[in-house]
Amino acid sequence: MNTWNRFQGVIALMLVFSAIVMPVGVSGQESDDRPESRYYYTGILGDGIGIQMELVMDSSGVTGSYMYDKIGSPLSLSGSIDKETSIITIVEQDEKGNRTGTFVGKLESEGTNYAKTIEGKWMKAGGGDKIPFKLNKIAYYITSETKAGGKYEMSYMYPDFISGLKPYQEISQELEKNALAEQAKFMK
Numbered sequence: 001m002n003t004w005n006r007f008q009g010v011i012a013l014m015l016v017f018s019a020i021v022m023p024v025g026v027s028g029q030e031s032d033d034r035p036e037s038r039y040y041y042t043g044i045l046g047d048g049i050g051i052q053m054e055l056v057m058d059s060s061g062v063t064g065s066y067m068y069d070k071i072g073s074p075l076s077l078s079g080s081i082d083k084e085t086s087i088i089t090i091v092e093q094d095e096k097g098n099r100t101g102t103f104v105g106k107l108e109s110e111g112t113n114y115a116k117t118i119e120g121k122w123m124k125a126g127g128g129d130k131i132p133f134k135l136n137k138i139a140y141y142i143t144s145e146t147k148a149g150g151k152y153e154m155s156y157m158y159p160d161f162i163s164g165l166k167p168y169q170e171i172s173q174e175l176e177k178n179a180l181a182e183q184a185k186f187m188k
Contacts, residue, residue, distance in 0.1 A: 038143070039115060040159055043135035045122055053135055055090075057081065057115070062090055075100060081107065088118060099125045103133065113137070113162075138162055142176070144183070154186045 041053045050069030055062055055077070062081060065074040076097075079090035090103040105120025116137050121130035139159040158175040161168035 037114070038141035038157065039137050040139040040141075041118065041135035041137050043118075043133060045133045046131040051133070051135075053077070055115075062088060064090075066092065077103075079103075088120075101125055105133065105135075138168075142179075144179070154183070156182060 037058070038054070038056045041055065043051055043053070045051050045068075051066055052069065053064060053066035055064040062077070062079045064077045066077060067074045073095075076093045076095075077090050078093075079088060081088045086107040086109075088103070088105050088107055091099055092101045092103070094100050101122055101124050103118075103120060103122050105118045107115045108117045108119065110116045118133075118135040120133060122133050123130050139161045141157045142160050143155065143157040145153055145155045156179055158179050159172075160175070161172045163169075
């Protein structure tokens with residue numbers, strides 16, 4: 001698959017996970033102020049099987065989903081991170097809630113770029129061969145909350161691509177512009 005087709009596929013599949021400007025919530029109630037970080041990864045499992053993964057990391061653990069590039073059906077993920085060793089353990093489940101496999105890997109950070117890569121082994125539920133995987137973070141999500149008149153609030157998030165490539169930068173700029181426009185509408 002050439003680079004442009006892979007880029008288009010990544011964008012299309014990211015939009016399966018989240019809308020261009022995804023409202024997280026609008027309410028008149030207090031919100032849960034639990035800090036979280038949401039990241040999007042692309043990578044390889046085994047001998048060149050393309051995968052994409054969205055992970056939400058917070059104080060209670062890791063959740064998210066991932067899919068194979070060629071199949072496109074998301075599998076649910078949940079797990080934990082050992083903060084001392086930076087080892088992440090993620091259990092995957094199918095749509096029926098059946099455990100289908102486990103990822104165990106090492107989070108590698110670079111400066112302020114937390115969890116820039118995740119590399120380790122995947123094993124099918126019930127055992128078997130351990131298959132190597134490597135994930136590279138391509139985006140993180142920007143989340144913002146806006147309160148109007150002290151009574152209502154709006155939360156939204158959108159992906160911000162890490163790549164310095166112009167197409168990725170243009171998409172990030174457009175997403176930010178759309179999010180700010182929605183915020184301005186809410187404030188009226």
